[in-house]
Amino acid sequence: MSLHRPTGLRRRAATLGLAALLATGTTSAAAATPMHPGTRLGEVRVLAHFDRAAGQAAESIALEPGGGVVVGMIPARQVVRVARDGSVQVLVTMPPPPGGGGTTPVVGDPVVTGVARSGSGALYFLYSAGQGGLTGIWQVRSSGAPRLVVPLPADTMPNALVIDGERDRFLVTDSTGGRIWQAPLHGGTATVWSADPALAPGSFFGANGMKIHDGAVWAGNSDRGTIVRIPLTRGGGPGRAEVRATGLAGIDDFDFTGRGTEILAAINQSSQLVRVAADGTHETLLDAGDGMQGTTAVAVRGHRAYVTNGANLTGNDSNLLLAKLQQH
Structure with a gap:
């Protein structure tokens, strides 16, 4: 990968900053400074620690008003809410499939992955169980009992969940199938929105994280280490896919910084937070x-x-x- 790693004083500042973060929960110094103009990181702190021994491997984030977030927990099969003060509340724990699971494509065990919040405040999440009637888009309900809104085929591995509010639909990446599915926001039948070869996996995961931005659907391909932009047609269909960044092997989720098409990307495989510039060049802000x-x-x-x-x-x-975030 063509990533620029922190060196010298910048490495020392980064290490000391995160050491303080892990020890005290906060640091006022910049954790790392990019070598090129663009977004920088200011104060970095841990808002919440999760119980990894209980399966709480944090996977996805949905923003809520007031500074709180909702997070999907992979093997714990949970959706949790993290308040602004860092307190954690479990909203949903999905039951394992009959027989305990083990049939989820590639990963084996059943998992909760993507989470999303609609404009009306409804919370949704993805459950991949390797079985029909369980795999699909679920809604968190105040009663505590989740509701299956959109079933997906048992052989899919739904990963990222995005709400396209303009078109009243869900978009879902299928990491093992190398596809993006669409389904009505009110629920119903899912159909394949795009199966472009740029979304296909190599040996493990293809299309993973996804966002809608700048008139297009953007998706990261974990195996190929790419970020792909698929323009939205006037009718909401897919245009011709184009690769906008390469050299990002193991890319998971990402988001736009508010500075045009500049991106902050999570690189799962190498434990990195990477800034991707509009021209596709990139550098590491934080790493292992x-x-x-x-x-x-x-x-x-x-x-x-x-x-x-x-x-x-x-x-x-x-x-x-x-x-x-500090933009320069």
């Missing part, structure tokens, strides 16, 4: 040497970025970080 462990998701709200570490491939500190 800074305490990152299986970085999974990014969500930006104004001048703040939420970052999850799932500790699913390395380490044992599954957490939610909060960082200030």
Whole structure:
């Protein structure tokens, strides 16, 4: 990968900053400074630690009003809410499939992955169980009993969930199938929106994280290490896919910083938070040497970025970080 890694004083500042973060929960110094103009990180702190031993590997983030977020927990099969003060509340724990599971494509065990919040405040999440009637888009309900809104085929691995409010639909990446599905927001039948070859996996995961931005659907391809832009046609269909960034092997989720098409990307495989410029060049802001462990998701709200570490491939500190963004 053509990533620029922190060196010298910048490495020392990054290490000391995150060491203080892990020890005290906050640091006022910049955790790392990019070598090129663009978004920088200011204060970085741990907002919440999760119980990794209980399966709480943080996977995805949905922003809520007031500074709170909702997070999907992979093997714990949970959706949790993290309040602004860092307190954690379990909203849903999905039951395992009959027989205990083990049939989810590639990953085996049943998992909760993407989460999303609609404009009306409804919360949705993805459950992949390797079985029909369980795999699909579910809604969190105040009664505590989740509701299956959109079933997906048992052989899919739904990963990222996005609500396209303009078109009243869900979009879902299928990581093992290399596809993006669409379904009505009110529920019903899902259909394949795009099966472009740029979304296809190599040996594990293809299309993973996804966002709608700048008149297009953007998706990361984990195996190919790419970010793909698919323009939206006037009718909401897919245009011709184009690769906008390469060299990002293991990319998981990502989000836009508010600076055009600049992106902050979570690189799960190498435990990195990477800034991707509009021209596709990229550099590491935080990495494993800074305490990152299986970085999974990014969500930006104004001048703040939420970052999850799932500790699913390395380490044992599954957490939610909060960082200030400084644009130069």
